[in-house]
Amino acid sequence: MIWRRILDPLHQLLAPPVATCLTCGRMTNRSTQIHGICRDCYNEIPWIRQPRCRTCGRHIGCPDCTRTGGHERFFICNRSAVAYSPVMREWLGQYKYRGNERYSELLIMMLGQAFDRMRNEHRHTDSQWTIDVITCVPVSSIRLQERGFNQAEVLAIGVAGLSQIPFRRLIIRERHTDKQSLKNRSDRIRDMMNTFEGDPDIINSIRNILESRHRSRVNSPLRILVIDDIYTTGSTINSCARVLWGAGEVIGHLLEIYSLTWARS
């Protein structure tokens, strides 16, 4: 017993440093690709490397985007980091509903990779392609009180930090809607109309961004990236894009709105 008391701390000194995997809690095989999780968990990530649908970034055939008579689309395209598999659902649940904010770092890294892919894809056609400002989908003040953080904003600020692009709050959520995850497609689309409004300062923010751009790009459209945690029907992103579009018309400058989400269901 006495020996153990002396030897145990020594043992710990000599043992290799171990860190537990954030997502599965085990202490083995740390992934070299993404910091904080183990190799097994990394292999579980269903990356969307080649989106099947060029519009909404879906990994499988997408009937929504080819549907005729659909609603007008205000954004150019969406890209997502991963497909919304049960494992990813669990991760997002841990972060968003359970409130384990250590996940933010992981999700930001994943989104950062997706953003790089998105940029490379666009630079194939336009080598000058770049995003001028990043913004996020807002949550209502009641939900913010309840949850304590806006997951989309945390992700957006994280991606902005990784890619050295300014982040601005451009949109606010006026109306408090019920949780999106409890509704069907048509409910969601109907519900999302008029949920968002421009931030009181939106015009100034956009003007500032326009003025701070490099002289060579004065005439190119202002590209805004909207970030959210999950893309399901696209109605949230679309109504946010509509608000931005409206602001663009006021200013009289052409806007191009892109969307990047962490998961695509």
Add this chain to the structure above:
Amino acid sequence: MRSTVYVIRNAGIWEIRISLDIRVDLLWWAKVSSDPLCRMVLLAKDIPLGWALKMEQLDVQVRGMDSWNVHQWKQYAIGALQEELAEEAKFNSNRSCISEKSMWIWQVKGESNVTRCLDVHSQTKMEQGQRSMELGNSAVSEELKGNSMKGRERIEQVNEQRLSEEKIQVLWDSSGKDAGRGRKAGDLRHGGVMQEMISEANELARVLQGRSLLAAEVDGLLAEAAPSLAGAWFTAAQLAYLQGQLVLGAGVAPAAKPSRGAPWQRRRKVPGCRRCGSVALGRTACATCGSAACAYCEACLAMGRSRACTLLLRGAAQPAVRGTAGGSPTEAMGRWGLSAAQSAAADAALRFLAKPPAGGGAMPMRASQSRGGLNQKPETGGTLSTSNSSRPSYSSSLSPISWACLGRVRLKRYVSMPSTPDRFLLWAVTGAGKTEMIFPLLASILEARGRVLVATPRRDVVFELAPRLARAFPDERIVTLYGGSEERWRPGTMTLATTHQLMRFYQNFDLVIIDEIDAFPFHNDPMLAYAAQNACKPDGKFVYLSATPPHQLQREASRGILPHAKVPVRFHGHPLPVPRRHDMKSVAHCLQQRRIPLKLLHNLERSIKRGAQLFVFVSRIRHIEPFVALLRRYIPGIRIEGTSSVDPKRSEKVVAFRDTQIRLLITTTILERGVTVPRSDVFILDADSGLFDEASLIQMAGRAGRSKDDPAGNVFLASAHWTSSQKGAISQIKKMNRIAQKGGYLTRDPMNR
């Protein structure tokens, strides 16, 4: 969330209080105080709850405080929150939480209009009060205009007083308008509304008795237990807090300074979760309280997030009851059908329950402190005895003098007293019939109208125990708690719960029985130990149940520190099967060679021939699948299956094994406990593996010979090396058999086997 902080001088003592609804505090102090110098100073409103609670813990005794002005109080508040404000400044949010603009000083017993108007009236009187307030205002302004000869000081004083009064008025109105966000609507000065609130506060205190709940959980509880209160209980909670029926705290708070230990240990003040006891490392910006670094606990997220700004409500606890001393052992045997060995142990446990707490004279005092000092006699003494209840309450039946005393009763807020309930270890071998043995213990506490808790680490054990307890105690309200249980908020005298559920209780139980103390998740999890300790009343009792107690407990028991009773024999009176050694190459080697050693095969076949069910334990999940295939090739004709923790069909396979459809089951330690198969033999392969410690070897060996019909099953420890765990397991089993023989509990002599 955010809350309001104020200082109150009452009966010569300055104290800092927090408030969820300042209206209640204004009314309370106007009514309660009899101190002519009673003053109330609002320090800050809408600051993060964590900060407010930190201030509440401060000792406020500074000379000259009685004559401080608003500016001095502001300096004081800023000094108190220095660390937090500095941290906030790092994140360059230059919004100041503490400003003189919102602060005020109120002479509670002064001839002010506020005092006059803060009286609970019937409707008509209230209108009169309103009018008199307006008249009073004009009178003051008359005075100010007319008597300019009076000193500037007087004018300044009056000015300040008026300013404060206006601020109070504004605050009152705004909190009235704010109603609905957790606060009660309506004018509290109205007699009817007040009455309603008093009864609500009592109701809230009643349902929260013995509970420790976060605000969101309180909502859940109230929705079921008191629907009228749900969603708007802040006002009632504030009154209950002032009356000492509730303790307000935060989910995560800096631990109280340890008084002992080395200086470097003493200085550390890391925030800890007050629900699960873990250190809260996560710190993030929080939109709920507006703080840039709000700590939260990552360990108990599954129970709802506990953070520095979530309100944690704890009900005041009642003193623990003593168990009725057990009758004669034979009586217990008769009622519960216990064997001689069982009833001897149960009797020892009953005597332990009947004993007063070990603290001796110190204990009652400790108990009363932990109840928030409610039942402590006020210093002036005796006045309260005129009323029936010793608990202060907002009712008009109390005389003014007793109100004065109430103010002096200092509420003890952070109640984490370093007190441990007495413990008892019931060390019963595998298959001894532990469940039957706890029946007399439960009955003894229940007869004394106490509350009992049976906690177990495993959910399946809860499901298995629930019907047995219901049959044994048909008259008791038994609540079964596990993750996702329907009965989450139901009150009952007997609670059967998985250990995580204990976090929702605070000093609620007179007797806590923890089954399988050494089993995973309880073993080595300080969080659950903390929760179990908190769930028990400080003068309550703890009973541990185990076949293989952890070393720590074994040591304490052998040194005589921990009272204990051993049940060395199984209920059928036969000795435990002693494991036999079996030399064998490792499983990995067998799999590589695709061969099973002849000796093992021989023993397996012999067991099959005698009609036994075969447990084959291996150390690794990945060995199961290939070993099943290998054995099927060698032993055709019987059904051989493998199962592990990752097998979705596990429970079906276990049932098939019990029904003898499956004859040979290869598994891991997942089945080491709780599975009883009538006629079984046990083969432990790779018994020298580090994954099998002494306890799990004993548990696995305990699967054999459990039924009366086949009491002498075979147990084989197959390994290449002879380890101390194997030696220890065998010697412990032999020791138990020896004790049983000496005690005369065996129906058959083990030596004659």
